[in-house]
Each structure stands twice: as C-alpha cells, then as structure tokens.
Amino acid sequence: MTLTVAELSESALLARIFPRLKGSESVLLGPGDDAAVLAAPDGRMVVSIDTQVQDKDFRLQWPNGYRTTGYDVGFKAAAQNLSDINAMGAVPTSLVVSLTLPGTTEVAWVEGLAEGLVAAIEELGATDCSVAGGDLSAGAEIVVTVAVMGSLEGRAPVLRSGARVGDVLALAGSAGVAAAGWALLEGPTPSSKFTPAMADAARDFCHPRPPLAAGPAAALAGATAMMDVSDGLLRDAARIAAASGVRVDLDPAALGAFVDKMAPIAAVVGANPWAWVLSGGEDHGLLATFADVAQLPAGFTAIGSIMPGDGSLPSVTVAGGDASGFGVGTAGWDHFAV
Incomplete structure (x- = not known):
C-alpha cells in the first residue's frame, strides 16, 4: 500500500x-x-x-x-x-x-x-x-x-546594470533546449518513443544544468554585467539593456549552432527552433558582458554586442532588426501573461 x-x-x-x-x-x-x-x-x-x-x-x-x-x-x-x-x-x-x-x-x-x-x-x-x-x-x-x-568570497557582485557600449555579449550554457523539452512533454509522443536527442531535451527541462563555475570565472575575468537566463534570451537580454541603458544586438550567425542543435526536434513537433533559442526559458544559462572578446572565460560563446540605446529600436535586436524576422513573436516567459 x-x-x-x-x-x-x-x-x-x-x-x-x-x-x-x-x-x-x-x-x-x-x-x-x-x-x-x-x-x-x-x-x-x-x-x-x-x-x-x-x-x-x-x-x-x-x-x-x-x-x-x-x-x-x-x-x-x-x-x-x-x-x-x-x-x-x-x-x-x-x-x-x-x-x-x-x-x-x-x-x-x-x-x-x-x-x-x-x-x-x-x-x-x-x-x-x-x-x-x-x-x-x-x-x-x-x-x-x-x-x-x-x-562573494571577497569579490564585488556583478550586476545587470554594468553593460557598456562596445562590450561583447556572451552566453555560457545552452539555449532552447529546455523549451524543446517542454514542447515534447506537452506533446503526444510518449517518452518511450523519444530519440536520444529528444530524451536529452526532456531531461534537461526537468533537470536544468546551470554552469555554476562560469559565474565566479566571469567575475574574475572582468565581466561588466551578468544575469541568469531563465525567461529566454530576448526577455533577459532586455533586462540587461534596461538596467544598463543600452541596446543588446544578438548575432544570428553566433546563435546558429544553438538553432541547428534544436532543428531536428523542432521538425518533429512542427516548431520554429529560432523561437526556442530566442524566447524559450528555463535553460538557466549565464548571460554576461565583457569589454573584449579576449576576456571570455572557457565555456562562454560570444553571441552579440552592446550598442547605444536611443529609443528608435527595440532594446534587444537581432542583426540590428526586430526578432519577428526570425518568426519569433513573443519575448520569453511571463508568469502572469494570458
């Protein structure tokens, strides 16, 4: 019993x-x-x-x-x-x-x-x-x-508000994997029928793996701003942009590897892998800005740059334009969105 x-x-x-x-x-x-x-x-x-x-x-x-x-x-x-x-x-x-x-x-x-x-x-x-x-x-x-x-072990905390024009935006961890896992669990395919890649995505949604060594390493390397990516790249990058008074421009070429990894699963469930990478949440990667690409610690990938924020463009752009050009209409997770 x-x-x-x-x-x-x-x-x-x-x-x-x-x-x-x-x-x-x-x-x-x-x-x-x-x-x-x-x-x-x-x-x-x-x-x-x-x-x-x-x-x-x-x-x-x-x-x-x-x-x-x-x-x-x-x-x-x-x-x-x-x-x-x-x-x-x-x-x-x-x-x-x-x-x-x-x-x-x-x-x-x-x-x-x-x-x-x-x-x-x-x-x-x-x-x-x-x-x-x-x-x-x-x-x-x-x-x-x-x-x-x-x-903090004697270090200063790294805030969202320190990004500066000319900085490099970098990501440690994954992007889009948890969103793929969520879509699979919400879908009709039983877990027993998952491919290895599908099983990995579902597992990573249930058991996220934030890169815990990356935060202290980035602080020691001189990161100017940092935040956890829990609500998607677009929404969380926008938080850095707002706190720092800048614009974040994402590089689609740099994000291509993340998109390519998710594409086979997206094809199975009829989803847009760009939407998972740009607006999917709960990967719990680490987004950070650095003054120079040479500062990036191991595990970080440069995915964009920090530009002046003048109000004529969204606070986060992709190749200088709106994310709608990549078929993405929402900007990440919101607990109170209908």
Missing part, C-alpha cells in the same frame, strides 16, 4: 527527509532547531528565492504521459536557485526549503524531492552548499519554495 503524507505526523515526515540531506562547512547549525546558523566569511551574503507551483511550473502528469517525480522537482528547485547566485558571480553556500503538500502526496515522492535537491547540489558542483533547513505545510497543491544564500 502506498504511504501518503496524511498518514504521517510532521515530525515523522521530517525524520524521513533529514537523513537524505547533507551538511557543509558553511552551515554551522543545520536542520532541527528553529533556525539555521550560517557562516558569512566576508560579512556579506547573497540571497535569492524561487518558487515552483504545481500546474504552473510543473505538472504531476504531462500530456505525453510522463509523471514528474519528486526528484525532478527537487533537482530543478535547487538548480534554478543556484543559477541565480551564479549570476552574481558568487558561490552558493546553503539552501532553505519550504514545502506545501496535499495530504494525498506520496511519502516516496517527498523523499525523492529531498534526494533531488542533494543531487543537484552535488552534480552541478556546488561543493560548499547544503540544505540548512526549511518548513512544511499542508495545502491544496504542491508548492516548493527555495531560498539560497551565497558568498
């Missing part, structure tokens, strides 16, 4: 979660007390928070039949938060997690979520990070909120 959370007390459920978590040197006092105690070696702490809501950010069962595991949600919850710390040029040190669960949620699903959190931390290379604590509550749907803390 399947055990659900309604059949356990809060203490009993926590007793199943805690052994799946691991500590780190940055967490001086972890789960078990009213609050955690964290180290802040240089007197500053970088903090970010993100939420996943059932049927808004993930489905328990997708149209193609795939069932989302607790491991999937835990991995993604950690990854997307670790990526935000990375975008500041910082190193993640600890997470705290809030879970809202319907009573019908299987205990094994919750145990998998704890394991997914730890797996993301370990596999993505956040070696000095661990889960420091959290909270449990009951509700009508699953809601997972993670707050992450990080250390």
Whole structure:
C-alpha cells in the first residue's frame, strides 16, 4: 500500500527527509532547531528565492504521459536557485526549503524531492552548499519554495546594470533546449518513443544544468554585467539593456549552432527552433558582458554586442532588426501573461 503524507505526523515526515540531506562547512547549525546558523566569511551574503507551483511550473502528469517525480522537482528547485547566485558571480553556500503538500502526496515522492535537491547540489558542483533547513505545510497543491544564500568570497557582485557600449555579449550554457523539452512533454509522443536527442531535451527541462563555475570565472575575468537566463534570451537580454541603458544586438550567425542543435526536434513537433533559442526559458544559462572578446572565460560563446540605446529600436535586436524576422513573436516567459 502506498504511504501518503496524511498518514504521517510532521515530525515523522521530517525524520524521513533529514537523513537524505547533507551538511557543509558553511552551515554551522543545520536542520532541527528553529533556525539555521550560517557562516558569512566576508560579512556579506547573497540571497535569492524561487518558487515552483504545481500546474504552473510543473505538472504531476504531462500530456505525453510522463509523471514528474519528486526528484525532478527537487533537482530543478535547487538548480534554478543556484543559477541565480551564479549570476552574481558568487558561490552558493546553503539552501532553505519550504514545502506545501496535499495530504494525498506520496511519502516516496517527498523523499525523492529531498534526494533531488542533494543531487543537484552535488552534480552541478556546488561543493560548499547544503540544505540548512526549511518548513512544511499542508495545502491544496504542491508548492516548493527555495531560498539560497551565497558568498562573494571577497569579490564585488556583478550586476545587470554594468553593460557598456562596445562590450561583447556572451552566453555560457545552452539555449532552447529546455523549451524543446517542454514542447515534447506537452506533446503526444510518449517518452518511450523519444530519440536520444529528444530524451536529452526532456531531461534537461526537468533537470536544468546551470554552469555554476562560469559565474565566479566571469567575475574574475572582468565581466561588466551578468544575469541568469531563465525567461529566454530576448526577455533577459532586455533586462540587461534596461538596467544598463543600452541596446543588446544578438548575432544570428553566433546563435546558429544553438538553432541547428534544436532543428531536428523542432521538425518533429512542427516548431520554429529560432523561437526556442530566442524566447524559450528555463535553460538557466549565464548571460554576461565583457569589454573584449579576449576576456571570455572557457565555456562562454560570444553571441552579440552592446550598442547605444536611443529609443528608435527595440532594446534587444537581432542583426540590428526586430526578432519577428526570425518568426519569433513573443519575448520569453511571463508568469502572469494570458
């Protein structure tokens, strides 16, 4: 018989979660007390928070039949938060997690979520990070909120507002892969019929892999601006443009490799691979600007340049023009868009 959370007390459920978590040197006092105690070696702490809501950010069962595991949600919850710390040029040190669960949620699903959190931390290379604590509550749907803390290790944070005219725009990580994965899970083809490339895209949507080494490396290399790409290149580049008072011009030739990678999957589902690359979100790559292409650290690809923002053009252009020329009519993910 399947055990659900309604059949356990809060203490009993926590007793199943805690052994799946691991500590780190940055967490001086972890789960078990009213609050955690964290180290802040240089007197500053970088903090970010993100939420996943059932049927808004993930489905328990997708149209193609795939069932989302607790491991999937835990991995993604950690990854997307670790990526935000990375975008500041910082190193993640600890997470705290809030879970809202319907009573019908299987205990094994919750145990998998704890394991997914730890797996993301370990596999993505956040070696000095661990889960420091959290909270449990009951509700009508699953809601997972993670707050992450990080250390700048003596460096200045890299902001969105530092891009300068003449800078090179570069990307570390992927573009369009998560959007392809989402389209596949929303489609009619069961996962058992996926090609290897399709399976990889679906996996990367469920388990994003932000390049955590790239943020600190970019900060050390003199990056002038940075941000996580969670809502698509167009929307997130526009945020750098707005914060910095510039225009971002994307180079379609440089983006061609990303488009070519997605083209076979796009052909299967009848999609435009340019739309996935330019406006698909949740890859959690790292967008950064540098004064010179020679500064780009390993793993970064130059994909555009920073131009004067004079109001006569959109804040983000592709080869100097509107993205509609590439069949892209929307500018990325918006939680409140109809």
